[in-house]
Amino acid sequence: EVQLVESGGDLVQSGRSLRLSCAASGFTFDDYAMHWVRQAPGKGLEWVSGINWNGGALDYADSVKGRFTISRDNAKSSLYLQMNSLRTEDTALYYCVKQFTAAGRGAFDYWGRGTLVTVSS
Amino acid sequence: SYVLTQPPSLSVAPGETAMITCGGDKIGGKSVHWYQQKPGQAPVMVIYYDSDRPSGIPVRFSGSNSGNTATLTISRVEAGDEADYYCQVWESSSHHRGFGGGTKLTVL
Numbered sequence: 001e002v003q004l005v006e007s008g009g010d011l012v013q014s015g016r017s018l019r020l021s022c023a024a025s026g027f028t029f030d031d032y033a034m035h036w037v038r039q040a041p042g043k044g045l046e047w048v049s050g051i052n053w054n055g056g057a058l059d060y061a062d063s064v065k066g067r068f069t070i071s072r073d074n075a076k077s078s079l080y081l082q083m084n085s086l087r088t089e090d091t092a093l094y095y096c097v098k099q100f101t102a103a104g105r106g107a108f109d110y111w112g113r114g115t116l117v118t119v120s121s
Numbered sequence: 122s123y124v125l126t127q128p129p130s131l132s133v134a135p136g137e138t139a140m141i142t143c144g145g146d147k148i149g150g151k152s153v154h155w156y157q158q159k160p161g162q163a164p165v166m167v168i169y170y171d172s173d174r175p176s177g178i179p180v181r182f183s184g185s186n187s188g189n190t191a192t193l194t195i196s197r198v199e200a201g202d203e204a205d206y207y208c209q210v211w212e213s214s215s216h217h218r219g220f221g222g223g224t225k226l227t228v229l
Contacts, residue, residue: 044207044222045164045207045209045220045223046220047209047217047219050218059216059217059218095163100169105211105213106169106211107154108154108164108166109166109169112163
């Protein structure tokens with residue numbers, strides 16, 4: 001059974017940093033691209049960042065580029081999101097998401113339950 | 122960035138057909154994926170690559186994509202289909218993955 005378990009969400013002040021983690025199990029982690037998708041309270045889905053199977057291709061939404069860094073450790077089947085210079089508008093539930101291909105245009109076939117990040121002013 | 126436009130809401134009676142649209146410039150040339158999100162739950166993929174259905178998703182769910190509009194069709198709507206639905210595309214130029222604003226489906 002595929003499982004994606006996020007951790008690291010917290011209440012932080014604007015301008016501070018936070019690191020999210022996602023522990024994956026139930027599939028061959030290094031065969032697939034992974035992503036972070038967020039959802040602000042009462043709002044829609046927003047793609048944040050993605051990384052291909054070997055970490056050689058990193059993509060970011062314009063809203064987080066230069067502040068957030070995605071990474072993965074295939075030996076540990078883990079995905080990470082380093083978030084710096086946090087803003088109040090980064091407040092959201094952050095989902096760890098598996099893509100069903102190694103890279104490219106594949107859809108998101110498994111989602112974690114999310115970890116909540118709250119940024120206060 | 123590429124803009125995807127969905128109607129904010131749609132109401133249908135049980136047993137009727139729901140058609141949720143996703144508009145975008147020449148979206149017919151892109152691959153569109155659809156997700157269902159029920160309150161308090163993570164999204165679930167219901168259609169991928171325009172019209173493919175994952176295992177476990179009822180045949181009542183189907184998709185199409187042409188021109189400037191992609192459509193998710195839910196036939197014989199049931200109370201359990203009440204949820205938010207999001208379309209998504211991959212932009213080949215930027216590698217970004219945009220979501221539509223979501224459509225709240227209400228079953229009357």
